[in-house]
Amino acid sequence: MIRSRRPSSPQAALLFAAGFGTRMGALTQDRPKPLIEVAGRPLIDHALSLIRPLGLGHVVANLHYKAEMLEAHLAPLGVKTSVEWPDILDTGGGLRQALPLLGPGEVFTLNSDAIWAGPNPLEMLRAAWDASQMDALLIGIAPDRALGHKGAGDFTCDAEGRVMSRGPGLIYGGAQIISPKLLDQVPERAFSLNRVWDLMQAQGRLFVLEYPGQWCDVGHPDGIALAETLLAESLLADTHV
Numbered sequence: 001m002i003r004s005r006r007p008s009s010p011q012a013a014l015l016f017a018a019g020f021g022t023r024m025g026a027l028t029q030d031r032p033k034p035l036i037e038v039a040g041r042p043l044i045d046h047a048l049s050l051i052r053p054l055g056l057g058h059v060v061a062n063l064h065y066k067a068e069m070l071e072a073h074l075a076p077l078g079v080k081t082s083v084e085w086p087d088i089l090d091t092g093g094g095l096r097q098a099l100p101l102l103g104p105g106e107v108f109t110l111n112s113d114a115i116w117a118g119p120n121p122l123e124m125l126r127a128a129w130d131a132s133q134m135d136a137l138l139i140g141i142a143p144d145r146a147l148g149h150k151g152a153g154d155f156t157c158d159a160e161g162r163v164m165s166r167g168p169g170l171i172y173g174g175a176q177i178i179s180p181k182l183l184d185q186v187p188e189r190a191f192s193l194n195r196v197w198d199l200m201q202a203q204g205r206l207f208v209l210e211y212p213g214q215w216c217d218v219g220h221p222d223g224i225a226l227a228e229t230l231l232a233e234s235l236l237a238d239t240h241v
């Protein structure tokens with residue numbers, strides 16, 4: 001079990017917001033997926049509400065599909081943008097392009113298409129981060145706590161949270177702390193962070209932290225109603241505490 005935090009702590013976050021949102025069908029014909037509303041707020045604003053309490057010096061979003069709409073939304077919020085053009089760069093290429101805006105050292109990354117009910121996953125990551133033994137620390141969701149997600153999971157871990165294999169187990173929740181130092185080992189301009197995770201796993205430096213709350217995948221239309229129900233139930237539970 002991951003218990004302790006080392007003194008180093010990321011000072012920047014990258015929001016992944018470049019995707020085409022094809023699973024959303026007609027909902028993304030006139031807007032990018034991060035601007036689809038859940039409970040009256042764009043998805044990307046829900047994600048930003050997790051980042052703001054951290055007091056980070058740099059917050060960046062990578063953009064591609066309908067980038068101008070997201071730029072107009074994010075600029076008044078103080079979020080810098082890294083526009084990928086002419087091609088989308090996937091998660092690894094997107095992070096590498098954004099590094100000059102993020103500054104040196106480890107960074108948080110956060111997908112913008114999930115809703116969380118429970119503790120702030122980024123604060124959990126920061127408390128558990130240990131740069132002496134980790135190159136990446138990912139949030140994992142047990143399948144029975146994941147709404148709107150199909151599949152048996154992505155990672156199996158040992159008792160310390162170190163990833164032992166890729167496959168059925170905890171589901172990647174789209175939140176992590178990651179060191180960028182291995183990004184240059186991938187020669188392609190566009191590539192998935194899975195390539196980098198594989199390198200880290202081979203060195204025993206890829207870890208997963210299990211999330212104790214609930215999580216909803218809003219990458220498809222059915223996820224919107226599921227997420228709104230989850231938020232309503234969470235708010236009701238908070239009022240009875």
